[in-house]
Amino acid sequence: MESLSPFYSMPTAEVRYSPPWQDLSIIGIAGSSGSGKTSVAMEIVRSLNLPWVVILVMDSFYKTLSSEEHHKAHANEYDFDCPESIDFDLLVQTLLDLKKGKKANIPVYSFADHQRQSHTTTLYSPRVIILEGILALHDPRIVEMLDVKVLELPRCAFALINVDLYVLRDVRERGRDVEGIIKQWFEFVKPSYTKSVEPQRAISDIIIPRGIENKTAIDMVVKHIQRKLQEKSEKHSEELHRLGLIAAEVELPSNVHVLPSTPQLVGMNTILQNPESEQEDFIFYFDRLASILIERALDMTSYVSAHVETPQGNQYLGLHPKGAVSAVAILRGGSCLETALKRSIPDCITGRVLIQTNKSNEEPELHYLKLPSQIEEHSTVILMDSQMSSGSAALMAVRVLLDHGVKEERIVFVTCAAGERGLKRLVAVYSKINVIVGRIEEEREPRWIEKRYFGC
DSSP, X not given: OOOOOSEEEOTTSOEEEOOTTTTOEEXXXXXXXXXXXXXXXXXXXXXXXXXXXXXEEGGGGBOOOOHHHHHHHHTTOSOSSSGGGBOHXXXXXXXXXXXXXXXXXXXXXXXXXXXXXXXXXXXXXXXXXXXXXXXXXXXXXXXXXXXXXXXXXXXXXXXXXXXXXXXXXXXXXXXXXHHHHHHHIIIIIHHHIIIIIGGGGGGOSEEEETGGGOXXXXXXXXXXXXXXXXXXXXXXXXXXXXHHHHHTTSOOOTTEEEOOOOHHHHHHHHHHHOTTSOHHHHHHHHHHHHHHHHHHHHTTSOEEEEEEEOTTSOEEEEEEESSOEEEEEEETGGGGGHHHHHHHOTTOEEEEEEEEEOTTTOOEEEEEEEOOTTGGGOSEEEEEEEEESSSHHHHHHHHHHXXXXXXXXXXXXXXEEEEHHHHHHHHHHOTTSEEEEEEEEOTTOOOOHHHHHHTO
């Protein structure tokens, strides 16, 4: 399956950014109950040793049972191994959303209660999903999305070792009794193997007998995933470079607001740029500069008219913020601005996003994400970083906010120093955001502000 380009041009010459996790790779691992699918999936994850590889268990997508079905399930008379027990429509939509780079809410299923729970688990930005389930290769819509189709077979036609694994798992992890498990095995699990699992052999790319012991087959899957990730990484880096060349040909637009070069600002920057400045002085003047940037960002916030009565009894026509203002710091540089943020907005809700640039290929990598709840409803979201060079991390951070429902025109990106090409790259993709910049610095200047501020 051909991957999407990280950037693509619209008919109106608009340029859009596609993060590395868009058009993710999906590996399907099917096999009978107790065949060791989970062990194989975990071995693949261990071998890849990457933070953005996720196992998605199809059991989470069991359908919500009716009262009659619920009674049968507790009596071990409900068939959980047939295709009708899985909500394939929801699973397909979830995979499609993840393929587009969107966040997805994964259902939580309780095997003790035989029912979906009211809460869900949020999944966002994986680059590889290992879809593991008895019927992972059953639905044609899912098969079409898979990069690799794996079928795990028991040692022989239907070995008794599967029964042992099946019983151990359900007693230990699902709180079921042995008698009910054995009944379920002979009435539903074993017949399902012949009816639904075995036919998946015909469309499988790799068949793994002996499960986790088959190191050769597992290594084939791992190498295929590594090759796909490398190809996508190279394409992403090439397109980042291409966008920089395109952006270099245009002027900075009006939504980029660079602080004027007043004597006060020049004086503060002189202290900040001087390597001999004491750290206490550096922190003091940086906080002053950051406060000016945050206050400038508040000018971009939406306000509504408000009437107040003054102490003298006069009517004053003023303004109130239209809605909540929150802030997200790009770690760790963005944390330098939090002192100034709290001075300007003491009750500001904050979030964190950790994006690090891979030094070998200059590709931004999302390692951590914690956003304020209901951030999509906030009137303004201030995105903070102390310094911006290439703009790669800022591009990804804005993409993260958009994927979580924040409207582009509500985002204000604040940075103390930025390279001109990085700024142009950012606003070429996101033309509706406002950008507040302390000063334009030399291209590709190393990140030094956070080291001076934190002393390490």
